[in-house]
Amino acid sequence: MEIVKNAVVGLTYELKVSKEEDEIESVPFSVEVRDNEDPFYFIFGFSGLPEKFEELLAGKSQGESFSFTISAQDAYGEPDDEMIMALPKAQFSAEAGFEPEMLEEGNFLPLVDENGYPMQAKVLKDLGEEILLDFNHPLVGFDLHFDGEVFEVREATPEELDHGHVHGDHGHQH
Missing domain, CATH: 2.40.10.330 (Thrombin, subunit H)
Known part of the structure; x- marks a missing residue:
């Protein structure tokens, strides 16, 4: 199954961030790793993550790798x-x-x-x-560098769609 709206998506990845100051880009440094023991799950289209993140994952399938950078403007913007x-x-x-x-x-x-x-x-x-x-988002002003793999893609259950979050082993427990 491909990643489409309302699919449950599980990802493993490393997130690195960098910042441009005075025309000089800092060296990206790791801020989060989600591995097979702790994959990141969300309902595609309702992740609450930057829109560009979902755009760059659309159409990928389980087992497929990804590597992309989202500029600060397309991520969480600049500090307010x-x-x-x-x-x-x-x-x-x-x-x-x-x-x-x-x-x-x-x-x-x-x-x-x-x-x-x-x-x-x-x-x-x-x-x-x-x-x-x-109260700015902690990653405001940073470019986000993702390297990872699509761990799982499946259809969301009607209950998950109704609640707006993933249930089960890798999601919310009621």
């Missing part, structure tokens, strides 16, 4: 200064499930938006009464 905010440190109390060490610079805070969807913010600086957080 409006996504950097100072919030009252009191919002991140122990009662709310936060430990003091979680608020250290460089850490990513697991948060939930007003609709209940998980998100994260990077702690940039402790400002005393406030904490400066970056």
Whole structure:
């Protein structure tokens, strides 16, 4: 079966990122490896990943290799200064499930938006009464380099399509 809309896709890959600064491209460095022990599964067309990622995988079949680069513009874009905010440190109390060490610079805070969807913010600086957080995607501004293989392709079940995610061994457990 080929990768088409509504197919369940399992991938193994290595993701490397690089950044261009002052016309010089950095050497790509590895940020994620998904192997046969832990393949990445998603429903094609509903991955939540950059559109270009799915475009470049369309039509591939199980066992087929892939290698492509997605520019920062086609991936997560460039950093948005409006996504950097100072919030009252009191919002991140122990009662709310936060430990003091979680608020250290460089850490990513697991948060939930007003609709209940998980998100994260990077702690940039402790400002005393406030904490400066970056809500940009962690890979914003980076070119993404994927090298991998299509591990599995199958039809999504009606229940998976209804729920919008993969079930079973490599997916969501209800």
